[in-house]
Amino acid sequence: MKLVVLGANGGTGKLVLRAALEDGMTVTAVVRSEGKRPKIAHPNLKIVVGDPCDTAFLKTVLRGQDALISTLGGRAPTKVATSVYYRSADAIVEAAWDTGVRRVLVTSTALLFPEQTMLGTLLQYLVPNVVRSADKMEKVLQSSDLNWTAARAGFLNDTREATYRATKGALPKDGTAVPRLALARFLVDAVRNPETERAAYGVSHAAA
Numbered sequence: 001m002k003l004v005v006l007g008a009n010g011g012t013g014k015l016v017l018r019a020a021l022e023d024g025m026t027v028t029a030v031v032r033s034e035g036k037r038p039k040i041a042h043p044n045l046k047i048v049v050g051d052p053c054d055t056a057f058l059k060t061v062l063r064g065q066d067a068l069i070s071t072l073g074g075r076a077p078t079k080v081a082t083s084v085y086y087r088s089a090d091a092i093v094e095a096a097w098d099t100g101v102r103r104v105l106v107t108s109t110a111l112l113f114p115e116q117t118m119l120g121t122l123l124q125y126l127v128p129n130v131v132r133s134a135d136k137m138e139k140v141l142q143s144s145d146l147n148w149t150a151a152r153a154g155f156l157n158d159t160r161e162a163t164y165r166a167t168k169g170a171l172p173k174d175g176t177a178v179p180r181l182a183l184a185r186f187l188v189d190a191v192r193n194p195e196t197e198r199a200a201y202g203v204s205h206a207a208a
Helices: 011-022 055-062 084-099 118-126 128-142 180-190
Strands: 002-006 026-031 045-049 067-070 103-109 147-153 155-157 164-168 177-179 199-205
Touching: 002 011, 011 026, 011 180, 055 084, 067 084, 084 103, 084 128, 103 128, 103 180, 118 128, 128 147, 147 180, 155 180, 164 180, 177 180, 180 199
Parallel strands: 002 026, 002 067, 026 045, 067 103, 103 147, 147 199, 155 177, 177 199
Antiparallel strands: 164 199
16 A cells, blocks of 8 residues: 655654555555654655645545545644644645555544533633534545544554554543554555545543
8 A cells, every 4th residue: 555644754744654664555644844854764665755734736646545634733722723634634635636646544633522521621611622623624524525534532642652542523431542553553454444535533542
């Protein structure tokens, strides 16, 4: 499989690269600047520099590819920073359609699920830009003809645990946190799993 990864220099993106390469995929990693190149060397890895919200650029990257995983997200809960969710989605949908790519997976937020803990409800009010921007991103994908999957996660951590739980349409019970490594593993597993298409999945740490 030929896979494109957006946000490849981020905490989750770098782990997606490694997992995909370990699974034998050919990966094109997209980063925004030369200084953000991930320090990963592999014969099946190509790194390109460009704006993931630029439709014309994405068309050149997606041509001849099979699927795309985006781990893009705002580094701060501001309106400008979180706009990368839906700005990239707009570009992805148009570029994917023109290049024949149909499989697209994105990271999103568990704050979009209707059922929330007290903390989740509070966070919806504290970080409204995250909620609105992620919701707009998912609506862009839902209105497209792409085979999309949204991986909705709660708190991310750097625990070295790759085992995950994933539930369609909800967070797994007591699943408010997930290791980045486990989230990356879900994304790479899901890219070849048609059962996860056109759905939002809650992804969390393994059961205690």
